[in-house]
Structures are given as structure tokens and as C-alpha cells.
Amino acid sequence: MPTPFTFINAAMSIDGKISTRQRRQVRISGDVDFERMDELRASSDAVMVGIGTVLADDPSLTVKSDEKRAKRLANGLDENPVRIVVDSKARIPTDADIFRKGAGKIIIAVSESAAFDRVESLRKKAMVIMIGGDQVDLPELLSILDEMGIHRLMIEGGASLNWGLVKNGLVDEIYSFIGNLIIGGATAPTLIDGDGFGEADMPVCSLIGAEKMEEGVLLKWKLKNA
Numbered sequence: 001m002p003t004p005f006t007f008i009n010a011a012m013s014i015d016g017k018i019s020t021r022q023r024r025q026v027r028i029s030g031d032v033d034f035e036r037m038d039e040l041r042a043s044s045d046a047v048m049v050g051i052g053t054v055l056a057d058d059p060s061l062t063v064k065s066d067e068k069r070a071k072r073l074a075n076g077l078d079e080n081p082v083r084i085v086v087d088s089k090a091r092i093p094t095d096a097d098i099f100r101k102g103a104g105k106i107i108i109a110v111s112e113s114a115a116f117d118r119v120e121s122l123r124k125k126a127m128v129i130m131i132g133g134d135q136v137d138l139p140e141l142l143s144i145l146d147e148m149g150i151h152r153l154m155i156e157g158g159a160s161l162n163w164g165l166v167k168n169g170l171v172d173e174i175y176s177f178i179g180n181l182i183i184g185g186a187t188a189p190t191l192i193d194g195d196g197f198g199e200a201d202m203p204v205c206s207l208i209g210a211e212k213m214e215e216g217v218l219l220k221w222k223l224k225n226a
């Protein structure tokens with residue numbers, strides 16, 4: 001099943017955390033990295049996050065630069081990429097910023113375990129894709145997105161969704177900005193959480209980029225043996 005070119009873009013602390021142990025958002029990126037993130041959003045067909053990120057950060061996932069939005073419109077695209085939330089139990093609040101800010105298509109991916117009334121209320125605000133029994137079936141979801149014409153998919157986390165995608169071999173590249181702060185905390189989320197790999201099946205990646213950026217460093221890794 002063809003799936004989009006899929007890359008994770010994230011920021012983590014020196015000690016590999018992406019937020020605090022209370023899952024509170026931490027501004028790790030500097031202005032230059034946020035600008036890079038905005039460019040990646042503007043050049044992607046869709047941007048995807050997990051519901052944990054929505055509940056913690058309430059992101060709008062919009063393109064911030066007026067110029068980049070205008071360029072998308074001039075190219076016959078919506079001003080924002082398709083914004084996608086993976087939300088197995090349909091927990092997203094109906095007043096989330098993703099619904100209130102920015103124009104463009106929104107997709108909420110739910111599983112069959114989501115409550116009927118919650119799903120129906122979401123249908124008034126977004127396209128709902130129901131796929132998977134207890135959890136959203138990520139390989140199936142990405143195949144559907146590819147069929148819909150989403151061929152370049154940006155993943156903005158969080159820790160659990162990143163694990164689900166990497167575990168299923170769905171991620172082509174990972175771009176990680178490592179900022180100059182230490183978050184600590186044994187239970188703070190990292191770039192990739194979940195059950196973890198056994199020694200035999202840890203993905204071996206190739207380093208395709210390393211550059212100092214402000215007070216941090218940007219690393220780029222290729223995962224899939226594409």
C-alpha cells in the first residue's frame with residue numbers, strides 16, 4: 001500500500017525530552033527553528049499530530065508566514081496544509097484552536113471504539129476517518145491519505161504517535177532540533193515513547209544532516225530503506 005513521504009519534525013532538550021514530566025509545553029526551538037518548521041508546514045500536503053499534543057499544547061498547526069500562505073494560495077492550494085489529528089477515542093474538544101484558527105481542511109482520525117455522539121459532533125467541524133478497532137490503524141490511515149493526494153506528510157508529534165508511526169515502518173525521515181536546555185524527569189515524554197524496540201528490531205538510521213542552529217543543533221536522519 002503506497003503511503004506518503006512522511007517525516008517527523010520535533011524539538012527536544014539536551015536530555016532528549018520534548019516536554020516536561022507534567023506534559024507541559026516547553027519552548028525548545030529558537031526563532032530560526034520555528035521559521036524552519038513554518039517552511040516545512042507550508043511545503044507539506046498535510047500536518048499531523050496526536051490528540052495528546054492537542055490536549056497539551058492546543059496547536060493551530062497553521063502556517064504563520066503571510067508570505068508563505070499567499071504563495072500557497074497563488075499555487076492553487078489552501079493557505080494551510082490539511083491538518084490531521086489522530087484521536088482514537090475522539091477526545092478532541094470542539095473549541096480546540098485547530099477548529100477556531102486558520103482555513104483549510106481538517107481531518108480527525110478515530111477508531112471504532114470512539115463514542116458515537118462524539119464522532120457525530122466532530123463531523124460538523126471536520127472530515128472524520130474511522131479506521132481501526134481500539135486504536136487508529138496507522139498504516140491504513142496513511143494509505144487512505146495517500147489515495148486522497150496527500151503525498152508529503154509532516155508529523156509534529158507527540159511521543160506516542162511518533163512511536164506508532166516508527167514502529168509500523170511508516171516514517172521516512174526525522175528532523176530533530178536539539179535545544180540548549182535540560183528538562184529532566186524520568187517520565188517526561190521523549191521524541192519516541194511507546195513500548196520500545198527489542199535489540200533485534202531497532203531501526204538503524206543514516207545521518208543526512210547536522211548543523212549548528214542558534215544555540216542548538218539540527219539533526220536529520222533517514223529511516224526507511226527506501
Ligand SMILES: NC(=O)c1ccc[n+]([C@@H]2O[C@H](COP(=O)([O-])OP(=O)(O)OC[C@H]3O[C@@H](n4cnc5c(N)ncnc54)[C@H](O)[C@@H]3O)[C@@H](O)[C@H]2O)c1
Nearest residue numbers: 010011018019023050051052053088157158159160161164
Ligand atoms: N517538542 C516538540 O517538538 C513536541 C511536539 C509535539 C508534542 N510535544 C509534546 O508531547 C506531548 C504529547 O505527546 P503524547 O505522547 O502524550 O501524545 P500524542 O500527541 O503522541 O498523542 C497520543 C494519542 O495519539 C494516538 N496514538 C498514539 N499512538 C498510536 C498508535 N500506535 N496507533 C494509533 N493511535 C495512536 C492515540 O489517540 C493517543 O492517545 C505533549 O507534552 C506535547 O507538549 C512536543
Ligand SMILES: Nc1nc(=O)c(N)c(NC[C@H](O)[C@H](O)[C@H](O)COP(=O)(O)O)[nH]1
Nearest residue numbers: 010011026027028029057059060061062
Ligand atoms: N518544533 C517545535 N519546537 C518547540 O519548541 C515546541 N514546543 C514544539 N511543539 C509542537 C507543538 O505542536 C506546538 O504546540 C506547535 O508547533 C505550536 O503551536 P501552533 O501550531 O503554531 O499554534 N514544536
